[in-house]
Amino acid sequence: MDDIVLGSINLVDEGLWDATAVFNWWRKSARERGVEYIENEVVAITKNAAGTRVESVTLKSGEVIACGQVLNASGPRAARTVQMAGIEVPVEPRKRFSWIFSAETPLDRDLPLTIDPSGVHVRENGGGTYQCGGHSDIHPAVEYDDFAMDHSMWENHVWPLLATRIPQFEAIKVQSEWGGHYAMNTFDHNAILGPHMEVENFFFLNGFSGHGLQQSPAMGRGTAEIMVHGAYKTLDMTQFHFDRIPAGRKIIEKAII
Amino acid sequence: MDRDLSYENTSTMHTNSCMQQQFSGELNVRISQFAADFVKNLPRYMGNDDRVPELTIRSFGYMYLADNEGFADVLRESREVQVAAGAATQLMTPDQIKAAPSVLQCG
Numbered sequence: 001m002d003d004i005v006l007g008s009i010n011l012v013d014e015g016l017w018d019a020t021a022v023f024n025w026w027r028k029s030a031r032e033r034g035v036e037y038i039e040n041e042v043v044a045i046t047k048n049a050a051g052t053r054v055e056s057v058t059l060k061s062g063e064v065i066a067c068g069q070v071l072n073a074s075g076p077r078a079a080r081t082v083q084m085a086g087i088e089v090p091v092e093p094r095k096r097f098s099w100i101f102s103a104e105t106p107l108d109r110d111l112p113l114t115i116d117p118s119g120v121h122v123r124e125n126g127g128g129t130y131q132c133g134g135h136s137d138i139h140p141a142v143e144y145d146d147f148a149m150d151h152s153m154w155e156n157h158v159w160p161l162l163a164t165r166i167p168q169f170e171a172i173k174v175q176s177e178w179g180g181h182y183a184m185n186t187f188d189h190n191a192i193l194g195p196h197m198e199v200e201n202f203f204f205l206n207g208f209s210g211h212g213l214q215q216s217p218a219m220g221r222g223t224a225e226i227m228v229h230g231a232y233k234t235l236d237m238t239q240f241h242f243d244r245i246p247a248g249r250k251i252i253e254k255a256i257i
Numbered sequence: 258m259d260r261d262l263s264y265e266n267t268s269t270m271h272t273n274s275c276m277q278q279q280f281s282g283e284l285n286v287r288i289s290q291f292a293a294d295f296v297k298n299l300p301r302y303m304g305n306d307d308r309v310p311e312l313t314i315r316s317f318g319y320m321y322l323a324d325n326e327g328f329a330d331v332l333r334e335s336r337e338v339q340v341a342a343g344a345a346t347q348l349m350t351p352d353q354i355k356a357a358p359s360v361l362q363c364g
Binding site: 004008012013014016019020022023025057110111112114123124131133147182183211214217234237252255 | 258259260261262266267268269270271272273274275276277278279280281282284285287288289290291292293295296297299302303304306309310312313314315316317318319320321322323324325326328329331332333335336339344345346347348349350351353354
């Protein structure tokens with residue numbers, strides 16, 4: 001580790017949380033309050049003649065649903081969704097790989113989520129196991145349904161790097177591995193929120209570039225505020241609005257793993 | 258509307274389940290501070306629902322490592338933003354990382 005010149009760590013409100021519990025309680029509570037979840041897919045978006053409002057969405061099953069407001073929360077598929085409304089948004093599915101491994105000799109304390117300059121990151125997972133993530137040097141947009149694992153990455157790139165940083169990680173065994181997608185905002189790696197400028201009842205909740213779950217409480221609250229009240233009541237999210245993209249106004253955020 | 262209510266292939270299901278305060282933009286720091294407050298007070302935010310579990314954050318932190326002065330400067334500047342917003346970010350030199358009770362091998 002002679003190559004490292006500086007580290008940065010924060011031990012307050014930073015680390016692992018039970019995202020599944022939060023996600024499940026949001027869905028349960030929403031259902032109890034009358035939100036209807038429909039398993040189907042939008043295949044067409046119909047605007048009024050002036051192109052200023054979405055009037056309806058057409059589902060794969062053939063049904064047509066009239067729209068008061070439409071929110072695009074379709075994750076890595078965001079661009080494909082808005083294309084149906086004649087809108088472009090710079091969001092692409094980028095592949096990220098994850099591994100959970102056990103160590104023959106676990107560390108005697110919690111391992112911070114340690115981010116190597118290469119982008120490989122590894123963290124405590126409890127019970128002598130660790131979760132690691134990374135991506136290949138070249139990580140172009142992939143097909144929406146491509147979750148294939150690159151098995152060579154672990155052997156050739158990730159494991160050797162882990163063993164160099166943390167000698168106990170020479171003796172480790174992969175328990176599970178998977179490929180997933182980031183909804184990568186290729187314009188400036190930040191969230192894309194708010195209404196469209198011309199299609200006034202169309203809203204964005206896109207492009208979280210790997211920060212979606214941790215940003216979801218604030219982004220969900222803000223999106224509810226702007227859709228219901230037409231203005232933010234707590235954190236002002238205006239700088240994240242979609243209109244910055246056609247205006248060429250980038251938000252710089254450097255902490256993108 | 259969801260094309261698959263099992264959420265099998267969603268980014269949500271492939272998550273790392275972690276949150277960080279170490280962003281370079283102030284609003285992103287504030288957004289994560291709300292995430293921390295929300296998670297630590299989940300029953301209250303869910304309408305004082307006593308069925309909702311009390312959750313904690315296992316705050317082992319994110320350790321960013323810089324291998325060049327350019328990125329080290331990014332970490333220094335970002336820490337200023339984070340501390341001004343109330344975060345507890347600490348910078349560590351290689352010697353401090355070596356001396357700290359850390360598992361990282363910097364020697």
